[in-house]
Amino acid sequence: AQSVTQLDSQVPVFEEAPVELRCNYSSSVSVYLFWYVQYPNQGLQLLLKYLSGSTLVKGINGFEAEFNKSQTSFHLRKPSVHISDTAEYFCAVSGSASGGSYIPTFGRGTSLIVHP
Amino acid sequence: NAGVTQTPKFQVLKTGQSMTLQCAQDMNHEYMSWYRQDPGMGLRLIHYSVGAGITDQGEVPNGYNVSRSTTEDFPLRLLSAAPSQTSVYFCASSYSRVGYTFGSGTRLTVV
Numbered sequence: 001a002q003s004v005t006q007l008d009s010q011v012p013v014f015e016e017a018p019v020e021l022r023c024n025y026s027s028s029v030s031v032y033l034f035w036y037v038q039y040p041n042q043g044l045q046l047l048l049k050y051l052s053g054s055t056l057v058k059g060i061n062g063f064e065a066e067f068n069k070s071q072t073s074f075h076l077r078k079p080s081v082h083i084s085d086t087a088e089y090f091c092a093v094s095g096s097a098s099g100g101s102y103i104p105t106f107g108r109g110t111s112l113i114v115h116p
Numbered sequence: 117n118a119g120v121t122q123t124p125k126f127q128v129l130k131t132g133q134s135m136t137l138q139c140a141q142d143m144n145h146e147y148m149s150w151y152r153q154d155p156g157m158g159l160r161l162i163h164y165s166v167g168a169g170i171t172d173q174g175e176v177p178n179g180y181n182v183s184r185s186t187t188e189d190f191p192l193r194l195l196s197a198a199p200s201q202t203s204v205y206f207c208a209s210s211y212s213r214v215g216y217t218f219g220s221g222t223r224l225t226v227v
């Protein structure tokens with residue numbers, strides 16, 4: 001079985017400050033890892049994904065994430081946030097542990113609140 | 117290119133009523149899934165499909181049925197609506213299993 005833990009339910013930060021949203025996963029097999037963003041009253045949009053190769057993954061809107069296999073983590077970072085980054089962020093994992101279907105399992109989400 | 121289209125966007129049902137949430141994608145994706153989103157619970161998988169004619173249960177399948185007669189469509193049926201099914205429902209699809217495209221959601225209220 002696979003699972004995802006997002007360690008913070010809410011992260012308040014001031015505009016132009018750096019931010020890190022934490023994600024830990026558990027899986028007994030190799031995994032694919034994802035971060036999605038959800039703006040109010042919208043669906044989820046893929047920010048970035050780790051499939052293989054370089055452990056540092058760059059995504060849209062200036063976000064990046066680092067895959068750490070030994071720590072089973074996939075934390076999301078941005079060096080300088082904007083008001084428009086205020087949204088819900090979801091970490092997800094998929095892999096062969098889901099019976100070959102590779103259907104992603106999602107964390108409970110982290111609400112990023114950017115204050116002016 | 118419409119992506120993943122969900123209808124309706126909003127729906128109010130009375131307890132015991134049935135209805136079908138529609139999901140259609142025009143990207144020729146094999147993989148499709150239904151999630152429900154509840155506050156503080158993230159997204160929980162209801163049912164999924166790995167191709168036309170093939171469906172399977174997810175984490176919270178009770179009270180829901182699905183079928184996949186074509187690649188494009190993956191409707192979700194509520195058999196007898198209950199207040200516990202008040203939620204936002206998302207349909208998603210993927211071609212390569214690595215990265216899903218989501219619809220904009222259906223907000224369902226059961227009274």
